[in-house]
Amino acid sequence: MFAKNPEAPESNEGQPRAVNQADAGVVSTRAPGAAVESPGALLLTVEGVAEALATSVKTVRRMDLGGKLPAPVRIGRGLRWRKGELHDWIIAGCPARDEWTWKTPCLN
Numbered sequence: 001m002f003a004k005n006p007e008a009p010e011s012n013e014g015q016p017r018a019v020n021q022a023d024a025g026v027v028s029t030r031a032p033g034a035a036v037e038s039p040g041a042l043l044l045t046v047e048g049v050a051e052a053l054a055t056s057v058k059t060v061r062r063m064d065l066g067g068k069l070p071a072p073v074r075i076g077r078g079l080r081w082r083k084g085e086l087h088d089w090i091i092a093g094c095p096a097r098d099e100w101t102w103k104t105p106c107l108n
Contacts, residue, residue, distance in 0.1 A: 041083060042082065042084070043073065043081065043082060043083065044080060044081045044082075044083055044086065045078070045079075045080060046060050046079060048081075049069070049086065052086060064079070067096055067097040067098060068094075068096055068097065069081070069089075069097065070082070070085050070086060070089050070097060070100055070102065071097060082102075085102045088102060088103075089102070
């Protein structure tokens with residue numbers, strides 16, 4: 001049918017092959033089109049908080065509605081969490097919102 005190329009290797013053994021993330025069992029919890037957080041970002045989106053807490057976006061929303069996260073900052077219609085506050089909240093043992101007070105660092 002087709003002539004074999006004499007210069008082509010007989011098999012792909014020993015050759016690296018491209019791996020599709022789905023084939024490798026890698027599952028992304030990020031919603032399609034969701035913004036990727038910048039490493040230097042001061043505010044985190046719900047997706048960024050979910051990634052930081054190693055949980056799902058749905059769980060973060062549930063925790064927020066239940067008062068189990070620090071209070072978010074509203075920017076327009078979106079919610080953001082202060083990265084530094086989230087870090088300090090985790091170190092403090094993740095207290096409920098009504099038990100949490102954050103000592104805002106001086107940014108001067």
